[in-house]
Amino acid sequence: MRTLLALAPALLVVLVLWGAGLVGAVRSSLGVSRLTGWSAADLDAYRALADDPVFWESLWFTLRITVIATALSLVVAVALAAVLRRSGVVARLLASVPVPMPHLVAAVLGVLWLGPGGIADRLLGGLPVDLVRDPAGIGIVLVYVYKEAPFLALLVLAAWGPAVAAREEAAAVLGARPLQRLRWVVWPAIRAPLLTGAAVVAAFVIGAFEVPLAIGPTSPQTLSELALSATREASLDGRATASAVLVIASVLAVSVAALAAAGLRRRHE
Amino acid sequence: MGASPGGAVVLRGVDLEIPTGGRLALVGPSGAGKTTLLRVIAGLEPSATGRVEAGGRPLDGLPPHRRPIAMVFQEPRLLPNLDAAENVAFALRAAGVGRRERRARADALLAEVGLDGLGRRGVRGMSGGEQQRIALARALCPDPGLLLLDEPMASVDPDRREGLRRLILRLQAERRVTTLIVTHDRDEAAEMGEAIALMIEGRVVQCDTPRNLFLRPQTPAAARFFGTRNILGGEVVDGVLATEAGPVPAPGPDGPARLAIRAEGIVLDPEGPLEMTVREAVFTGSVLRVRLARGDMRLEARLPPDPSPSPGDAVRVAVAPGAVWRFPDDDAVPAPGPGVLHP
Numbered sequence: 245m246r247t248l249l250a251l252a253p254a255l256l257v258v259l260v261l262w263g264a265g266l267v268g269a270v271r272s273s274l275g276v277s278r279l280t281g282w283s284a285a286d287l288d289a290y291r292a293l294a295d296d297p298v299f300w301e302s303l304w305f306t307l308r309i310t311v312i313a314t315a316l317s318l319v320v321a322v323a324l325a326a327v328l329r330r331s332g333v334v335a336r337l338l339a340s341v342p343v344p345m346p347h348l349v350a351a352v353l354g355v356l357w358l359g360p361g362g363i364a365d366r367l368l369g370g371l372p373v374d375l376v377r378d379p380a381g382i383g384i385v386l387v388y389v390y391k392e393a394p395f396l397a398l399l400v401l402a403a404w405g406p407a408v409a410a411r412e413e414a415a416a417v418l419g420a421r422p423l424q425r426l427r428w429v430v431w432p433a434i435r436a437p438l439l440t441g442a443a444v445v446a447a448f449v450i451g452a453f454e455v456p457l458a459i460g461p462t463s464p465q466t467l468s469e470l471a472l473s474a475t476r477e478a479s480l481d482g483r484a485t486a487s488a489v490l491v492i493a494s495v496l497a498v499s500v501a502a503l504a505a506a507g508l509r510r511r512h513e
Numbered sequence: 514m515g516a517s518p519g520g521a522v523v524l525r526g527v528d529l530e531i532p533t534g535g536r537l538a539l540v541g542p543s544g545a546g547k548t549t550l551l552r553v554i555a556g557l558e559p560s561a562t563g564r565v566e567a568g569g570r571p572l573d574g575l576p577p578h579r580r581p582i583a584m585v586f587q588e589p590r591l592l593p594n595l596d597a598a599e600n601v602a603f604a605l606r607a608a609g610v611g612r613r614e615r616r617a618r619a620d621a622l623l624a625e626v627g628l629d630g631l632g633r634r635g636v637r638g639m640s641g642g643e644q645q646r647i648a649l650a651r652a653l654c655p656d657p658g659l660l661l662l663d664e665p666m667a668s669v670d671p672d673r674r675e676g677l678r679r680l681i682l683r684l685q686a687e688r689r690v691t692t693l694i695v696t697h698d699r700d701e702a703a704e705m706g707e708a709i710a711l712m713i714e715g716r717v718v719q720c721d722t723p724r725n726l727f728l729r730p731q732t733p734a735a736a737r738f739f740g741t742r743n744i745l746g747g748e749v750v751d752g753v754l755a756t757e758a759g760p761v762p763a764p765g766p767d768g769p770a771r772l773a774i775r776a777e778g779i780v781l782d783p784e785g786p787l788e789m790t791v792r793e794a795v796f797t798g799s800v801l802r803v804r805l806a807r808g809d810m811r812l813e814a815r816l817p818p819d820p821s822p823s824p825g826d827a828v829r830v831a832v833a834p835g836a837v838w839r840f841p842d843d844d845a846v847p848a849p850g851p852g853v854l855h856p
Contacts, residue, residue, distance in 0.1 A: 410586070410588070410590050411590050411591075411592060413557055413577070413586075413590070414584070414586060414590035414648075415592075415603065415607070416556075416557070416576070416577040416578050417555050417556075417557070417577050417578075417580075417582060417583060417584040417661075418578075418583065418603050418604040418607060418651065418652075418655065419578045419579075419604045419607045419608060419655060420578055420603070420604075420607040421578055421607070424607050428592065428603075428606075429592060432592070432593075432594040
């Protein structure tokens with residue numbers, strides 16, 4: 245109860261801002277407006293989405309990018325943290341550069357580097373695969389890994405401190421090999437911040453549209469791009485469709501957070 | 514062996530050998546390089562020169578997890594996510610031993626260290642003493658060829674240290690595991706070590722029996738560390754070193770010499786040959802620590818509590834002949850002085 249009271253101010257802000265927005269999106273997705281009221285509520289927008297193969301393609305594309313980008317970011321973050329914890333301040337600062345960088349800037353940099361005729365193309369004399377506008381979304385994933393891995397690495401570094409290093413030494417002298425130390429000593433210490441950070445990254449990837457717009461393919465679109473496109477439709481149906489897509493994206497993001505919370509509660513050995 | 518972790522030379526020409534099943538205490542002031550030596554032996558720090566062998570087998574170049582060595586650190590370093598038994602059996606887990614066998618071995622070891630029945634308990638809520646007992650059991654679990662103990666009593670309450678000391682001695686005697694124990698406490702070193710190596714500024718200055726190190730240290734630095742602050746330098750003539758306070762009996766031949774006098778061997782004696790003034794008299798619980806002076810000369814005596822002289826009193830002092838010894842490195846003595854003391 246005391247914890248809940250302590251968290252109340254932050255929870256209030258989140259609930260008012262996010263909750264009000266979500267209620268608005270739900271109303272809109274159900275076709276409710278000031279003119280019609282709740283009596284006109286229906287699930288037409290959701291039914292239309294369920295029947296639309298473009299939506300399913302978009303959902304699958306979003307999920308695939310989210311899972312791959314988050315998983316790769318996690319692996320790179322742990323490897324980066326393992327290197328950075330033995331490095332000096334300069335190396336840590338350099339590695340942290342992508343963290344405050346806006347995603348759009350990172351995406352534009354991605355286009356400059358990875359696009360046809362881009363820096364990488366000229367340096368290497370041609371890239372083996374298309375990374376900009378590629379239907380598989382590899383470019384999107386790379387930009388997210390570039391942006392999110394340092395963010396996760398900073399979270400990991402905060403937990404992978406001298407106390408964990410001391411326990412690693414004790415484990416090494418007891419015969420534990422490097423991978424065993426990573427699994428039994430380091431992982432239990434970094435698991436909580438890493439899972440929390442991963443939930444944040446996944447939720448962001450589900451909801452963000454700057455990077456897919458800048459570097460992603462025209463088709464398939466991510467859910468956020470799909471919602472954005474729908475809002476540009478002239479009809480009222482377009483607005484309901486966009487809201488329905490955003491509600492579905494929100495449910496996905498909350499599900500990811502719930503999964504992470506469940507993972508944190510599970511006792512780890 | 515030499516080692517320079519972080520670029521600073523910490524170990525200089527260290528040469529130590531512990532007989533199989535033996536117990537050596539490594540003692541010295543803070544910053545002497547004791548922990549660095551242990552870390553080099555364990556493979557946690559590289560050595561710049563020299564080699565480490567265990568049972569005739571060279572260990573240089575082997576990572577820590579491949580050395581037949583276990584170590585107990587100053588702080589327990591237990592894994593907070595595991596219960597006591599799983600902490601104890603950690604080395605067995607790393608070696609791929611099955612859960613049932615691990616539990617059985619861990620429970621037996623926990624009983625040996627006086628924590629019978631606590632195997633399923635988490636280690637977070639345990640006292641420092643209990644945690645260090647678990648760390649000791651954990652180190653003994655894989656039957657190491659060499660056990661390194663780095664000031665294991667440091668994180669334990671003072672009233673629990675004696676129990677832990679006795680436990681370490683008992684287990685070492687029962688298992689005959691070759692043990693190197695680091696401490697900065699000379700009394701603890703005497704209790705824990707069959708032999709003591711004194712390390713100062715990265716060098717082992719004397720490796721000897723506890724008795725010899727306390728009663729006959731071979732260098733002024735060793736004497737100071739083991740509590741003898743009365744060190745005189747000068748010319749011995751006719752078996753006597755002339756000082757500002759009077760003659761001090763000196764063993765050995767005439768010539769330049771450095772002498773040490775045990776504080777317990779100095780007594781107040783109205784007929785004594787040394788004339789000195791009491792500068793300080795402090796009751797330390799069992800004895801009176803008296804600081805005496807005459808000119809540049811200083812002596813420290815440990816006297817019975819009564820009668821207690823007062824600061825400023827002029828007293829006569831005698832030195833028991835058996836309390837004086839001569840350092841063997843007489844050649845290194847600089848130009849003879851008038852019995853100047855180096856407290």
